[in-house]
Amino acid sequence: MSALPPESGTGADQQAIPQTRAHLRQLTLQCAAAFTVLSLAWPYFVLRNETLPWPATALAIGAIALLLASLTRQPWWWRLIHMLFAPLAWAIAALSIAPGWFLLAFILxxxxxxxxxxxxxxLYLSSKDTAAALAELMSECPGKRFLDLGAGIGSVLRPLARALPEAQFTGIENAPATWLAGYLCTAGLPNCSWHWGDIWRTSLTEYDLVYAFLSPAPMPALWEKVKLEMPSGSLFISNNFPVPGVEASSVVEIDDARQTRLYCYRR
Ligand SMILES: C[S@@+](CC[C@H](N)C(=O)[O-])C[C@H]1O[C@@H](n2cnc3c(N)ncnc32)[C@H](O)[C@@H]1O
Incomplete structure (x- = not known):
């Protein structure tokens, strides 16, 4: 591993606050459903001197959570999660698995x-065909410094560093296991630097091509960072997730299993 690339705080704070709010909103919604059901069911069963029927209670919490998620117009996958959370939690609790296993699974x-x-x-990985398309796009760049933001296990950097020995490749990754796998996979490639770091604290000023295969969530904040930091004439490429409201300079379609689309933005 070589020296760490320059740091930048741009985008990190703007990104963190909406993410936290979004998570808190979902947590509040699920808690509200549980509170509503329990505050009605608990006194009812206590007054009748009966124990709370947990399967039915869990199903009721799931139903109320689904209702609240629908009323607040959450995306379909959040509605599904809210509906299933309490019933599944009850079903898993009924299996009486030792709590340590859950902690282990969570840590892994x-x-x-x-x-x-x-x-x-x-984590999902770019295909070999995507790496080949990126090698071609490198020829359209003014220089030969490539950065993969959120580099996974190096599935893009490794083939590119082998194919283009005259270019310089950098990967930034912050999940411990994938960082380690990528470090081992790219070790020994003299033109590849593999770093533990946060994309929001990585400066983009020194790169001719910045590649990102992330998700729709960070794209607006990432675009602000790209505009602020990437030098004129450089290329920002997003795999599958376009920048909302910004027209790409070109779109490369790749005939792989995922039908990848590379959205290219010339700075
Ligand atoms: C969809 S994968 C793409 C992996 C690789 N670039 C590829 O194309 O095969 C996104 C990666 O970004 C990493 N990641 C997510 N947030 C990050 C952050 N804030 N800083 C660094 N890496 C991050 C994830 O751990 C994951 O490995």
Missing amino acids: LLLVYRGALTDQIP
């Missing part, structure tokens, strides 16, 4: 999917 998931929790950016 966090090691790989940290980005999903903090930035709504999960």
Whole structure:
């Protein structure tokens, strides 16, 4: 690993606040459903000297959560999560699994999917055909410095660094397990620097091509960062997630399993 690239705080704070608010909103919604059902059911069953029927209570919480999520116009996947959360929590609790296993599963998931929790950016990998298309797009850049923001396990950097030995490649990754896998996969490539870091604290000023395969959530804030930091004539490329409200300079369509589209923005 070489020295860390320059840091930048641009976009980090703007990004963190809406993400936290979005998570809090969903948590509040689920708590509101649980509170509503329990505050009606608990006194009813206590007064009758009966125990709370947990399966029915969990189903009722799921139904109320679905209602609240629909009334507040949450996306369909959030409605599904809200509907299933309490019934599934009850069903899993009924299995009487030792709590340590849940902690272990949570830690393992966090090691790989940290980005999903903090930035709504999960791990999925660019295809070989995408790496080949990026190699061609490099020829349209004024220089040969390439940055992969959220570099996963190096599935883009490794083939590119091998194919273009005259260019310089940098990867930034912040999930521990994927960082380690990428570090091992790119070790020994002299033109590839692999860094532990946060995309929001990475300066883009030194790169001719910045590649991002993230999710729709960070694109507006990332575009602000790109506009502020990327030098004139450089190229920003987003795999599959266009910048909302901004017309791409060109779109490259790739005939791979995902039918990848590369949205290219010339600075
Ligand atoms: C969709 S994957 C793309 C991986 C790789 N660029 C590729 O194309 O195969 C996005 C990656 O970004 C990472 N990530 C998410 N948020 C990040 C952040 N704030 N800083 C650095 N990496 C992040 C995730 O851990 C994940 O590995």
